[in-house]
Amino acid sequence: MQAPQTPPISAAIRAEAHRREVAARRRSGRVALVFIAPALALVALFLLLPVLFNLGLSFTRWQRFSGLDEFGGLMNYQRLFMVPYLSEVVINTAMWVIGAITLPLAFGLGLALLLRGVPGEGLFKALFFLPRVLAPAAVGTIWFYVYAPDGVINTLAGAAVGQEIDYGWLFESHTITPAIIMTFVWQTLGINMVLLLLGMAAIPRDPIEAAHVDGASSWQIFRHIIWPLLLPTVFVVTILNVIAGFTAFDLIWVMGNGYPAQRSLSLAVFMYYETFSNSRWAFGAAIAVMLSALVILVSWALTVMQSRVEARIR
Amino acid sequence: MKIKTLMASAAITASAWTAAAAQDATFYYDKNGWDEGFAALIEGASEASGLDIAGQQLTPTDRYQAYVMSSIAGGAAPAIFTWWNGKQLDSLVETGEIADLTELWDEAIANGWFSEAERELFSVDGTPYAIPLNVARWPVLYNKDAFAAAGIDAPPATWDELLADADALKEAGYIPFNAPAVGGWMGFIWFSELMVRTDPDAFVGLTDGTVPYNGPEVQRAMEIWTDFYERGYFTDAREQDETRFMVNEEAAMYLIGEWTAGILANRGMEPGEKIGAFLMPPVDAETENTVIVEAAPIVFSADAMEEMPALMDAARYLMSPEAGNALGQANGIYSGNLMTDAPNAIVSDVNAIIAEDAPRSVVRWWEAVPPELQGDLVSQMNAFMLDPTAENAQRVMDDMQSLNESYWAFQ
Amino acid sequence: MASVDLKDFVKLYGDHVAIKGIDLHVEDGEFCVFVGPSGCGKSTLLRMIAGLETISHGDLTIGGRVVNDVPSRDRGIAMVFQSYALYPHMTVRDNLGFGMKIAGQDKAEIDRRREGAAEMLGLGPYMERRPSELSGGQRQRVAIGRAMVREPEVFLFDEPLSNLDAKLRNQTRLEIKRLQQQLGATVIFVTHDQIEAMTLADKIVVLQDGRVAQTGAPLDVFERPRNLFVAGFIGAPAMNVLPAEMGEGPVVRALGLEIPVEPGRFDLPPAGAPVTLGIRSEDIVPEGHGQRPQTGADLSGQVKFSEVLGNESLVFFDVGGVELVSRMQRPRPVREGEELSFRIDGTRIHLFDSETETTLRRD
Numbered sequence A: 001m002q003a004p005q006t007p008p009i010s011a012a013i014r015a016e017a018h019r020r021e022v023a024a025r026r027r028s029g030r031v032a033l034v035f036i037a038p039a040l041a042l043v044a045l046f047l048l049l050p051v052l053f054n055l056g057l058s059f060t061r062w063q064r065f066s067g068l069d070e071f072g073g074l075m076n077y078q079r080l081f082m083v084p085y086l087s088e089v090v091i092n093t094a095m096w097v098i099g100a101i102t103l104p105l106a107f108g109l110g111l112a113l114l115l116r117g118v119p120g121e122g123l124f125k126a127l128f129f130l131p132r133v134l135a136p137a138a139v140g141t142i143w144f145y146v147y148a149p150d151g152v153i154n155t156l157a158g159a160a161v162g163q164e165i166d167y168g169w170l171f172e173s174h175t176i177t178p179a180i181i182m183t184f185v186w187q188t189l190g191i192n193m194v195l196l197l198l199g200m201a202a203i204p205r206d207p208i209e210a211a212h213v214d215g216a217s218s219w220q221i222f223r224h225i226i227w228p229l230l231l232p233t234v235f236v237v238t239i240l241n242v243i244a245g246f247t248a249f250d251l252i253w254v255m256g257n258g259y260p261a262q263r264s265l266s267l268a269v270f271m272y273y274e275t276f277s278n279s280r281w282a283f284g285a286a287i288a289v290m291l292s293a294l295v296i297l298v299s300w301a302l303t304v305m306q307s308r309v310e311a312r313i314r
Numbered sequence B: 001m002k003i004k005t006l007m008a009s010a011a012i013t014a015s016a017w018t019a020a021a022a023q024d025a026t027f028y029y030d031k032n033g034w035d036e037g038f039a040a041l042i043e044g045a046s047e048a049s050g051l052d053i054a055g056q057q058l059t060p061t062d063r064y065q066a067y068v069m070s071s072i073a074g075g076a077a078p079a080i081f082t083w084w085n086g087k088q089l090d091s092l093v094e095t096g097e098i099a100d101l102t103e104l105w106d107e108a109i110a111n112g113w114f115s116e117a118e119r120e121l122f123s124v125d126g127t128p129y130a131i132p133l134n135v136a137r138w139p140v141l142y143n144k145d146a147f148a149a150a151g152i153d154a155p156p157a158t159w160d161e162l163l164a165d166a167d168a169l170k171e172a173g174y175i176p177f178n179a180p181a182v183g184g185w186m187g188f189i190w191f192s193e194l195m196v197r198t199d200p201d202a203f204v205g206l207t208d209g210t211v212p213y214n215g216p217e218v219q220r221a222m223e224i225w226t227d228f229y230e231r232g233y234f235t236d237a238r239e240q241d242e243t244r245f246m247v248n249e250e251a252a253m254y255l256i257g258e259w260t261a262g263i264l265a266n267r268g269m270e271p272g273e274k275i276g277a278f279l280m281p282p283v284d285a286e287t288e289n290t291v292i293v294e295a296a297p298i299v300f301s302a303d304a305m306e307e308m309p310a311l312m313d314a315a316r317y318l319m320s321p322e323a324g325n326a327l328g329q330a331n332g333i334y335s336g337n338l339m340t341d342a343p344n345a346i347v348s349d350v351n352a353i354i355a356e357d358a359p360r361s362v363v364r365w366w367e368a369v370p371p372e373l374q375g376d377l378v379s380q381m382n383a384f385m386l387d388p389t390a391e392n393a394q395r396v397m398d399d400m401q402s403l404n405e406s407y408w409a410f411q
Numbered sequence C: 001m002a003s004v005d006l007k008d009f010v011k012l013y014g015d016h017v018a019i020k021g022i023d024l025h026v027e028d029g030e031f032c033v034f035v036g037p038s039g040c041g042k043s044t045l046l047r048m049i050a051g052l053e054t055i056s057h058g059d060l061t062i063g064g065r066v067v068n069d070v071p072s073r074d075r076g077i078a079m080v081f082q083s084y085a086l087y088p089h090m091t092v093r094d095n096l097g098f099g100m101k102i103a104g105q106d107k108a109e110i111d112r113r114r115e116g117a118a119e120m121l122g123l124g125p126y127m128e129r130r131p132s133e134l135s136g137g138q139r140q141r142v143a144i145g146r147a148m149v150r151e152p153e154v155f156l157f158d159e160p161l162s163n164l165d166a167k168l169r170n171q172t173r174l175e176i177k178r179l180q181q182q183l184g185a186t187v188i189f190v191t192h193d194q195i196e197a198m199t200l201a202d203k204i205v206v207l208q209d210g211r212v213a214q215t216g217a218p219l220d221v222f223e224r225p226r227n228l229f230v231a232g233f234i235g236a237p238a239m240n241v242l243p244a245e246m247g248e249g250p251v252v253r254a255l256g257l258e259i260p261v262e263p264g265r266f267d268l269p270p271a272g273a274p275v276t277l278g279i280r281s282e283d284i285v286p287e288g289h290g291q292r293p294q295t296g297a298d299l300s301g302q303v304k305f306s307e308v309l310g311n312e313s314l315v316f317f318d319v320g321g322v323e324l325v326s327r328m329q330r331p332r333p334v335r336e337g338e339e340l341s342f343r344i345d346g347t348r349i350h351l352f353d354s355e356t357e358t359t360l361r362r363d
């Protein structure tokens, strides 16, 4: 049996159809605009404008009270590469980014797997999440004293080895960044864990059961089923962590207060230090532009990867 | 020109938020913990001028500076505000927004309130642009009980005596000097003092680029500093409570601005009874006797002064002995006015020492050094305090010099 | 292949008893269907066999081996899920190969089995696609293929057809049956659809509220429902059920009729005792449609409505306030309100004890 032949659609009908589609889209577009206009205005006023201002500032000669109107070209950007301790800043920032991505993710994932379905799960989750709701400055202050020469860590370590330890974790160049990163991990692993748990909850149970029947061990199920299906969530968490890592400031500002080379502990601190402590606004603006460019680039790359893996499992 | 207009409107918006009430003038300051004193000053200034002056504290210091700078960049300088002297005052005055106070100073000196030495501290190229909020000398504060316990009956008058006293204090179980490195700025204290005690001219030369930070003059000071650390003269630089070792009497001496007398008094160490002061003796007998002076200025907007001539009456009041006494009583702060009562025994002790020895005054390193170098250099000094070895001293000196060099090369 | 034995199976979810003591024997190579209304415990029972749920009480024997504490992967079973449960991030090829790959099978063997399954199920053209790029029927076939390549002793199916459209469902049903016959596999198949159960099963297990209501061959269960529940559940439309009373003769009195009863077939209560009468729709024959039953009773009723199915119609009619349904072979259009005459086939009636609802049949 053959389907009856439909007559060809005439060009006039096609044109009419197109007109109607466009009109409908335009109508809904206009309605949408009305709803998002206030948000758009706020974003423009409080986000876009300062960003543009900052960008402009980074090309001026402004230092303290003068030079705002003098175009400096790339002067401030060139100056960045003449900073003698730039390599320290870069290394510390890299440590931050890598540490901030991997450690909270690893610990958060471990905890999420560990806590899934155990009795008292909610309580544990709340406990691990708690540090997140504390202000970073408060967290920094607490941990400053935990790491202090006569602080908890040295006291415990001293008791363990049976001799007095007064190591200055936050005063030594090779321990300060790892120490602050650990505090950051302590603070953020809770949110990582909660996001990963949400991601896991969204994974259907069936493929996991199917894998059980298919003969997979717990590790194989994690490796071959849960992990690939969790990847989109992992990417979202990673993007948040990358941004947090690049922009780490409060904790370093508070915990690195006694460290002489505090300004080189991260790009964000370096930016703040040059802008406000040193009053080199244009230079600070240039650092801010570079930092933003870096963050945007990396997050963009991650977002692209995220949408790829997401598409793969849909 | 657009960017400037934007800046101005931002600053004006900000000031509208911070000081919303309608008044004639606002007095901005960042000094923490002097609220009572400022309240008294502002009340007196209002009364004397007939203007309605409001006080506005902005902290922390970086935010305060950012606020003032952006206001001035936008052409709307605050009417009255506190600032820093030395190079900080120079660049502020360069903007042309700050009122010339020559007549007022002439009057004040004629009244016997101040001497030419103080006028010098608040002048740029010979013209005074500021009045003193506070003038503080930097003596060594010492614990009288500790000295007694170590068998020391008078503060040291020579370098050898200083060393002997330090050893005696160690013997008696004290750490000779409290030397904190809190807040990222305290590193310069001993560096400057040892420079001044070995070569005051070189000290001044450091701040204008004529003396290198790794030359023989600095080498010598750093050697002494390293040596003092080796001898165990200093407290742990990692301590974050700057007066802790003084208050718990583990340390006996504290090289610091005389305003610290007020802080120690609040923590139970009464100036005069428990705490005394002396000027550190020079290392060599032939070295010029010198005192480091820190001066905090108050400045006025030239525009505001022109619009409201009565503001000059407020300035006159702020320079007066009454204002000085009000601040002294409220917060133990010494304005430098020669006709005020010393707010505490430390200030009167230092007044007496200076009257007798007539030492040369030098501006504190922090104010004397170009602001762009302050942070970079002091962080090196702090780094030395955390790792006070000869090797690190050399690295610190070289690093400071390379920073210094590149700064001056840019000028 | 292997037989499966369930001995006194019980499943507890906390205080809730989902499976209430089930004994069952599934022959080697048998196609066994669990059927019952939603929530009666079919999936639970199947998942207990699969090793996805612990067995709260009782023993599971597969191929003569007690496997209560043996993990799924070592039970020699494969399962096809209602939702297909394909690995969404893997291609069809990897879905099929996953189990063998992690078991460390060698490549040649994996390919051999995979190709075999793909060919049998016609999956060849889709091997590189991911599940999201397949239609429902194709996904279902991948799920079956994934079970096949395991070469299990026992196949478990949990409502594998319920997400397919009617045509595809019939088609796949046939395919499954044919596969089972080709492989000679033992299959346990769960469905809530009694037609599916009837068409597929060698053995039907009717479940009711966590218990077995009846076990038997499809026709057996259809012809001789052991109780009212099975009678109502198996067969569509549901059997007509009405209160009745025993009369002398013996006859059953209902709707003012007297239907003669073959005395040897039933354990009949004394005259005057209440019984429950069950008559399937095809045993109420409209006048002029199909063969007129020899013994039985005549009645007439008013048509309420009819469902036209093409080759037959279901006629719902009213007799003195009781609604009955009749199956009209070679149908003609009927109007609402039309008076029709019917004859009940007295040799095919079902009688149940009014109290216990169990059948009164002897066999």
Ligand SMILES: Nc1ncnc2c1ncn2[C@@H]1O[C@H](COP(=O)(O)OP(=O)(O)O)[C@@H](O)[C@H]1O
Binding pocket: C013, C016, C018, C036, C037, C038, C039, C040, C041, C042, C043, C044, C045
């Ligand atoms: N994980 C569980 N926890 C508690 N009760 C459950 C669970 N799974 C199933 N049940 C209950 O067990 C009974 C049987 O469920 P199930 O086997 O899924 O029914 P079905 O016959 O529809 O497949 C139902 O009453 C259901 O609510």
Ligand SMILES: [Mg+2]
Binding pocket: C042, C043, C044, C159
């Ligand atoms: Mg089910």
